[in-house]
Amino acid sequence: MIAMQPVKIEAIIRPEKFEEVKRSLEEAGYTALTVYEVRGRGEQRGIELEYRGHRIRVELLPKLKLEIVVPSIEDAEKAARIIMEAARTGKPGDGRIFLIPVLKAYKIRTGEETP
Amino acid sequence: MIAMQPVKIEAIIRPEKFEEVKRSLEEAGYTALTVYEVRGRGEQRGIELEYRGHRIRVELLPKLKLEIVVPSIEDAEKAARIIMEAARTGKPGDGRIFLIPVLKAYKIRTGEETP
């Protein structure tokens, strides 16, 4: 896998942090992105709380998943750092980022392969 | 690609099997997951039926897509087996599992790279 292989960043974040993440990415020059609603749980298996003497576990919490394809692993690492800064609250549930290799990328409008 | 590279499991399953799959994974120690609603068709192109003398094809059926990132391909294969056991009905439409390589994984809360 050579350095200039494009990479896809998949970031699962808190919905309320999305605007901040988007803004931070934009300032760093990463404007393109795809986003959708997901649900998830991490290693804590969601949140457990006591309500009126009953234990309640809420397992699947709403999150947003961002996908951003960038031209290189360096870019991906940089963007990941930016996302982490903007999305962090320090509390459980802040989410994860995964970097996925991309073999090829195309732009539909022009039909060309892009880096 | 070395053995301890993390792997993302993508499983497309019947919605009504989700609870069972989640439970089975949990019992095997895989608690973290991300899930969202998708639609899909497999090689059968959905389901065709005859209704009141009219042939109807329902192409896109609702499915759930699970994503689970695990530390290694061995884990991924094990989790895939677990998902398959829990999600199987034996009838068309049971779904597919794909294992996708992950270059790096981060935990947003701590900012650290995770295996």
Add this chain to the structure above:
Amino acid sequence: MIAMQPVKIEAIIRPEKFEEVKRSLEEAGYTALTVYEVRGRGEQRGIELEYRGHRIRVELLPKLKLEIVVPSIEDAEKAARIIMEAARTGKPGDGRIFLIPVLKAYKIRTGEETP
């Protein structure tokens, strides 16, 4: 990465082009697919327009994301071409296609690994 490694095509397209894309893929023998609703912006950061003397930027536009796993990179490139032909309008916002490597693929109904 050997040639017969399966590949996942991820295509982000205009919703109104979905039927056309689906039909074209089908004609070429690619029937299976998974699809879901996403939102996104490209490098243009969405669309800016002037309305009643106020500048409006609509950043996140609704798109559909298709995922198709095919047995080889050749297949993937062929399918990508087909999608691009069907999804193109030539205007900004036509979308992107990414090819992602797949390590393994399973069919849940049979439990077998598929190419």
Add this chain to the structure above:
Amino acid sequence: MGIDAAATAWLLASTAMVVFMTLGLGFFYGGLVRRKNVVATIALCFLSLAIVSIQWIIIGYTLSFAPNTLGGFVGDLRYALLNNVDGSPAPGTGIPHILYAAFQMAFAGITLAILTSAFAERVSLGGFMLLAVLWTTLVYDPVAHWVWGGGWLGSFVKTVTGATPVDFAGGTVVHIASGFSALALALVVGKRLGFGEHEFPPHNIPLTLIGAAILWFGWFGFNAGSALAANANAANALMVTHIAACAGALSWGLLSWAKTGRMGSLGIASGAVAGLVAITPAAGYVGPLAAIIIGAAAGAACYAALSYRLRVGLDESLDAWAVHGVGGLLGAILTGVFAEKAIGGVAGLIEGNPAQLAAQVLGALIVMAYAFTVTYLLGLLVDKTVGLRVTETEEYLGLDIVQHGEEAYSFGE
């Protein structure tokens, strides 16, 4: 009696409100099913109203409300095709006969709509339409005749118990009949695929609550309209109807809170409906304090009935039995307990008239048994002939796409 214009004004509004309820029930039920069956569920209520209304003016009204024939089993045919039903006052009332027929039509419509609970998410449209005509003709119309049309039941019960059963706005005719018919049909049609194996979460609770709001609103027409006049009796009916709904909502809500730590909005809404159901037979006979008790008792009893149904694994899917059947039965009985002579001319147990209670119980049981039995047989008949249930594949795909060719919520755009 000539035409009473004020009564007519109120009954015009009431009729509109009861029609609205029937459609509103579709949203109440529709929110409770899975996304793939919401259109079908609402459509059943629209179709119930449409089918029954046409049947009603052809034959249903006369079977229900014409003078006795067949020993008081049904009415004779003098009002068939609404013959002799015109603008002159309906017998014994101050409203035009055609308005009385319209008001009663809406009751017949909603009764069928209620029982669609039984086979939600799996009924075949053709089977339903056949059943609709048979059921309204052979179950609803006779029962309405017995209770309201001067049929055999009243004098029979009077002979046995010494009192005539009363049913102000349809606790027996509408709610016991539909609730126990739903029970019978649930047994005939069987459980939904996967029932007992995985959850069937309601797909859109706000939609159900919209339905509940419409039901609550329309019920004022249902109950206070049943006074057939704009008078103190109607006013009392309106007050007690509302109070019973409130008491039912609180009782179901608080009980489930105590038991589970959470107070589901569906419990609040179902409790309100339970209270409304139970006050229905009583609305013209009891006062507001009795209404609190009746409503609260209904909330508790229907909650218990629902829990019981789930425990025994019965898929009477949207709880027509637990809420309308049990609530209606309770209401019929409590009417015999709390009826006050000063309010509606009938004394109940508390005023020292146990005969009335006996009459209420007997009347209710007869209707319950008749509705259950005949509906069970009709269900079997339809099932064995045109079929009452879709195939497994159709059920898996969902009725909306298979039978209606529609998806409730669009995908893509």
Add this chain to the structure above:
Amino acid sequence: MGIDAAATAWLLASTAMVVFMTLGLGFFYGGLVRRKNVVATIALCFLSLAIVSIQWIIIGYTLSFAPNTLGGFVGDLRYALLNNVDGSPAPGTGIPHILYAAFQMAFAGITLAILTSAFAERVSLGGFMLLAVLWTTLVYDPVAHWVWGGGWLGSFVKTVTGATPVDFAGGTVVHIASGFSALALALVVGKRLGFGEHEFPPHNIPLTLIGAAILWFGWFGFNAGSALAANANAANALMVTHIAACAGALSWGLLSWAKTGRMGSLGIASGAVAGLVAITPAAGYVGPLAAIIIGAAAGAACYAALSYRLRVGLDESLDAWAVHGVGGLLGAILTGVFAEKAIGGVAGLIEGNPAQLAAQVLGALIVMAYAFTVTYLLGLLVDKTVGLRVTETEEYLGLDIVQHGEEAYSFGE
């Protein structure tokens, strides 16, 4: 005549119901469009009501209902700003004049709301607001005056055919006028981007069915309120209104079932509306059996009209023409066929009075031609000046975000 309190009670309720219908139409239409235009579609109905109501009390009521001026083209200005419209009985009625004006106001409001079908998902808000004022002043008000306000049409048609056309609750004034105006505007404004190339599936069918339920409910106020009294005539109107809705629902539903194997809920709901439209002019003149025929015929005719529209590729997007235009025309004509002297004092063809049929046809055609032509010209005028359609980009993005700055359903949380 003094004030008739019972009539007033019913008309107060009826007016509220017709206002509710107008807002409800927003949900009926709103569920049919794509997600990106639902807010805009509902807003058009709210705005129609608001704009027309203000126009109505300033000038609309007097143009419509004051004594003739300009040779009976419109009314004179004696009621401008609701001058001389107070609590004393409206001429020829037993209800307060101000209530009569309010009831009629709601009719004017809904008529404009209906025609927003024509340019759904692409109309410019500014253009619409200008058109709203022009259209209600130059089309609705004159037509209302001709048919209900004593304008030239009645006596002209009477001279030609020997009978005076009747329109009980607005088959001509409301439905033909809005339906054929919608046709004209659809021609002016042109197809939606992509129409004919890809599907435009309704984005939220339950929302449309909520709208349908409100329409059905409100229509009782619309039609039975048009009796302007709480009497046998109102009762008859209510009955036939409901029956026509039921027959329309079943006829459209069953026809589409026969043709396609599926019975769409939108077909059931549209059939009900078609039945309601067609019975509107007839409601005070025909009986329940005629209502079955009128409703069923309307369901079939409007279904055929809709299919025809789709076949020829006309983007009159939400079918005001196919349902209101065609249904209203059919109803106007069938009123001339089925009118019974005993019911509303007018005899139709069946009772041997072909002149009435001729009068109905002529009256309807005149209004149809006037509404179509003037609306077409008004549409052009607005389009050439402030513009009636948004830009391609705006249309692509959706009216909700562009014109209203809103997204109907939130994303993210």
Add this chain to the structure above:
Amino acid sequence: MGIDAAATAWLLASTAMVVFMTLGLGFFYGGLVRRKNVVATIALCFLSLAIVSIQWIIIGYTLSFAPNTLGGFVGDLRYALLNNVDGSPAPGTGIPHILYAAFQMAFAGITLAILTSAFAERVSLGGFMLLAVLWTTLVYDPVAHWVWGGGWLGSFVKTVTGATPVDFAGGTVVHIASGFSALALALVVGKRLGFGEHEFPPHNIPLTLIGAAILWFGWFGFNAGSALAANANAANALMVTHIAACAGALSWGLLSWAKTGRMGSLGIASGAVAGLVAITPAAGYVGPLAAIIIGAAAGAACYAALSYRLRVGLDESLDAWAVHGVGGLLGAILTGVFAEKAIGGVAGLIEGNPAQLAAQVLGALIVMAYAFTVTYLLGLLVDKTVGLRVTETEEYLGLDIVQHGEEAYSFGE
């Protein structure tokens, strides 16, 4: 006076309509919150109605409407448990006493429901239920007594200003009381987590618009029902109510269009509600032209109040204060300006009676101060005892899942 059957007919309908409004408010509010709190938001309105209604028949009605005790602070206990409240005419009216109590009950119910705006998305269910009982008993009931029940306020204000304040349908009792109480509670309970940091977009605008439509419809019962008769006064109230709603919708809509380039449907709907609120005290006293001014002024003032609230970062979340508080205050004052002797027997500033204006202002201020202060104290009391707000974690998860155990929209199927 005996029973006036026509008045009774109208009040039966009106009461049903006001109950429907209260439930409808749940949808109005429910669409504005985030997906995770919609069930809870709707449930608060259902519970408000249920709790207040039970309280009302036990103690609320008598505190509000029985003859003075405690120097006119509240009524005495003669009507406790609805003792002595039966089918005979309510004092000074032609409707059954029990109907009058029911009509007023619905007003008490909606007043509490309005103020749930203050703590939307963060209130603890138990705290709310306790507050509900305290608030309706210690704030609503006294205020209703002062303004409508013959309490001290009228004669006090008359002594001071020379005129008696009037409040036709509850501008002061319902809207000022709930709006300023909401302000107090918002201060007690504090901002939602994240308020001011990120957006809280409404999760379902069509749901809010359904609520708005129901409010608009029900308001006719609210205002025109307050005439307590089916007469010219009711007719006038209906007309001006509608006109003020239209003017408010247009004024808010056009102002926001001018300022932002977009005309939000929520602005249109909120403007309509603002107009409805402001006309409420005036509906029996002013004519349609004044209604345009009152409605338009309310649209503008409430829009400004909302903008101000956002600017200062106050999380009175669903704008009970900006719309009901400010709109009610404005309406109370403008009633003193525009009242016409010929319409409701009261002359305002324009007819040369500045005393009336002074009386309106003083009356409104007293109620405003009382409601704000006592509610603030009650809020503190509840907060310090059982707690008025959920924990941060509960708030983060959403009230629906935590308190109601429900998800509004299903996931998966």
